[in-house]
Amino acid sequence: MSKVQYYCAATIDGFIADPNDGLDWLLGYDGHYEGDEADAGPMGEGGSYEPFYEKVGALVSGSTTYEWVLDHLEEWPYAGKPCWILSSRDLRKPDGYEDEIRIVNAPVGEIHDQVLESAGGRNLWVLGGGNVASQYADAGLLDELLLTVVPVVLGAGKPLFAEPLPGGPMVLTGTTTFRNGMVELRYSLQS
């Protein structure tokens, strides 16, 4: 059965981007772990990204996150997977991905059946940002948070969630320590 997963990285003080939507703290990160045992880095060989991404059938993203990807990456990184972009605006699409990228202006609950169906039985990756993640949590549609904590402090920025999480505390289901000093925390939101 498909799971709805918010997979992202945040600073240790809970920001997924700096106040100007910058990710230098993540892309330029160069830390390490000094304990006994650790896995490879989350984005590297043997890390958590590849096995996570293999199980993703479709993605959903807010427009700010989408525009960051378009402005900073040379190639569309999610080729072959339907990607739903939430926006009230008419956004551009990279050449060749006119069908895979679907721009919609609707509450997440209204399009959920259609979005899940496009995942073909695999998982739905809520790419972010905090605005969209909160809409999924508020609608009771978010199953898991897979959070890579990066040991830097920004003091200000774009929050992991834009709103308080409804319900009780999340349930910790697993952790992974990486050799670069990041830690992945896995939480379940649904009881």
Ligand SMILES: NC(=O)c1ccc[n+]([C@@H]2O[C@H](COP(=O)([O-])OP(=O)(O)OC[C@H]3O[C@@H](n4cnc5c(N)ncnc54)[C@H](OP(=O)(O)O)[C@@H]3O)[C@@H](O)[C@H]2O)c1
């Ligand atoms: N560290 C990480 O792993 C990570 C992951 C993801 C994102 N990020 C960063 O987080 C930042 C963005 O997060 P954010 O929370 O500010 O923004 P966001 O969730 O990416 O985008 C929010 C925008 O999407 C549109 N939107 C959202 N829901 C909608 C709906 N239901 N219907 C129609 N339009 C809707 C609205 O803009 P319009 O209607 O004006 O288009 C809204 O202002 C970016 O800097 C991004 O790079 C970091």
